[in-house]
Amino acid sequence: MAEEPSVFGPTLGILAHVRGENNNLLTEPFLDVCRSMLPVVDKFGSSMALVKSDVGGNIGRLDAKYATDTTSYYLLYDIVRKEVADKTAKNSNSCTNGLLWLTRAMDFLVELFRNLLVHPDWTMSQASNEAYAGTLKKWHGWMASAAFTVAMKLVPDRKKFYELLGGGNLNTDIETFVTTFAPILQENHNFLKSVGMDDLKAS
Template sequence: MEETVFTPAIEGMNHMKTDHGDILTKPFLDVCKMLLPILDKFGAAMAIVKSDISGNITRLDTKHTENPNRYNYLYALVQAEIETKTAKNSSSCSNGLLWLTRYHDTLVYPVW
C-alpha cells in the first residue's frame, strides 16, 4: 500500500479493538489525534472542525484519565453516562464520541 497522510491512522485502527471486538479507549483516541495534522492540510477553513475534534478528544481523554481501568473500553464511558442519565447532555462523552465517530466515517473510512 502506498504511504499517505492517512496511513498512520489506518494502521492505528488495527490496534483499537480487542479480539472480542471491544474498542479500546486509548488507542481510539490516539487515532483521533492523528487526524488533527491531516486537517491542517485543508487550510484555515477546517480550523473550526479541528477545534471541535480536539475538544471532543480532550473530553474523552480527561474522563479516561480519571480512571483508566474503569474506562479502558469506549462502551464503559457511555455506560457510565447512561447510568447517571448524562449521556444526552451536549457536553457528555457520549456526545463527543458520536461526533468523533462521524469524523472518522467522513475522513478516514472512505480512504481505508
C-alpha cells in the same frame, strides 16, 4: 531512496490495534486514531479549522474522562454506559455527546476521502460538499450549516491537496483507511443507537 509514506501512515498503524479481546473497541487506541487525523485535517488549511477544533475538543473531553480511571474506561463504550446509568449522557458536555460528534466528524472525513477515491474527476469542493451533505448536515443547525458551506468554498485545489498528503501508495492508503475505519464508526452509531443516543442534534 524509498518514498516518504503518506500522511495516513500513522493512522493505519494505530487502526490495527483498535480492538481488544472479544473484538471490543479500546478507548485509547480509538482516540489515538482520531487524533492522528488532525495532521490530515491540517492539510486542508484554514477551511477545516471548524472540524479541527471540534475533533480536538471531543478527543480532549473523552481523554480527560479516560484518564480519571483507565481501568474502568479501558473499553470505549463503558464510558457511555456509565453516563447512561448516571443519567448524564444527554448533557451537552457529556462524553457520550463527545463520542457522537467525534464519530460524525470522522464520518465526514471518511466520506470525503471515499469521494476522492471513487470520483477522480470531482473537485475538492464537490467531494467536500457531497460528504457534508451525506454526513453532518442533517445534524447541524442553520448557523453551523452556513459556516460549513462557506468553509467548503475554501478547500485547496485537489492536485495541491494530494501533494500535501505525501507520497507512498497514497490511493491504497486512503482506500485502507476508508474501508477499515468506516465499519468502526458504524459500530459506534449502532451502539449509541442501542442506548438511544444517536440522534442528538446541534443546538
